[in-house]
Amino acid sequence: MVRIMVVDDHAVVRSGLMSLLDGKSGLQVVGEAADGDEAIEKAARLRPDVVLMDLSMPHGKDGLTATKELKKELADTAVLILTMHDDEEYLFRAIQAGASGYILKSAPHDELLAAIRSVATGDAYLYPTATKRLMSEYIDKLKNGESAGTYESLSEREKEILAWTAKGYSNKEIAEHLIISVKTVESHKSNLMEKLGLKTRPELVKFALKKGLLHFE
Template sequence: MIRIMLVDDHVVVRTGLRLLLEGQANLEVVGDAADGDEAIRLAQQLKPDVVLMDLSMPHGKDGLTATAELKKLLPDTCVLILTMHDDDEYLFRSIHAGASGYVLKSAPHEELLTAIESVAQGNAYLYPTATKRLMNEYMERLKNGGDGSDSYETLSEREREILSWIAKGYSNKDIAENLIISVKTVETHKAHLMEKLGLRTRPDLVKYAVKKGLLNFDG
């Protein structure tokens, strides 16, 4: 029996998931929460095998922060992200936060059930189109001479600092305010980062930072 906890700010979503999952002989929903703070408190009491975690919750901690904290408190509990965001940046940040899988809310019920069983067995699960896209990107990088990993040493200390801030989701304006520099200076450093690393978009920078272990969710 796989013990599951649901985390989503929409009551209708939690109710629908409960009905679906409790109709399976090997699944048991042991609790549900409406935000990240409640999820952390409840998970410590219930110690579920799998937590189905939404990402966007307007009140309390968001799904990424809650996932990172849950994995520190309950390393044996698997977190499966269930979200509407078909986005590489969210995907990579979820994996870095400690999630074992990532499934879209638009996925067929069968895919969600497969994902739950997969992560409960200690495996990772990504929805099929994400896996294909990541593999295509990886092959493209190899074709173009690698992923820029050897270029990290060429970055200045300030460029590395700004790369870390970008990867954590901060806007150029936020970075400028935190580092007490101008937005234009941040944009210039960002342009240099992309040129040195051979990257083209902000999500590319996030993926690179994840690979380099530059993200953390402390605090």
């Protein structure tokens, strides 16, 4: 029996999902939550096999943050993201947070059931068009000679310099803050741009924005 917890900030959506899932062959809904904080607390107590997690929840922790924290405490619990966001950036961030799958709310019921059963057995699940698009983008990057690197491919120092650069600080200001030479800053910046396949500062700022790095103190 696959034990499921449903997390969504809309009560009507939660109710509909629970009605759809509970009682289906091999599936049992054991709990629900309206935000990330409640999801983490209830999951620790209920120990579900699969958490069906919404991304956009305005109150409390969002789905990505909740997924990351939940996986730290419950490594064996699979998180399946169920969202309206058909966006590869959200997809990448969900996978980085520890999600086992990503499916759209517009998906047919049979596809949702198959996705739940898939992640419950330890497999990964991506909705078909996402898989095709990611593969297509990856192949295009290789054909164009672009770096296939990701944020995770950067060193900690490169990540620091990426964030400071995106916030508008000059090489000299970054060097003074990190207590390194301007030449070292320039070298790290050149390396990170190459790894990420970025060519201009606006591209760097856009990348940092998508990664949620532009937090000003």
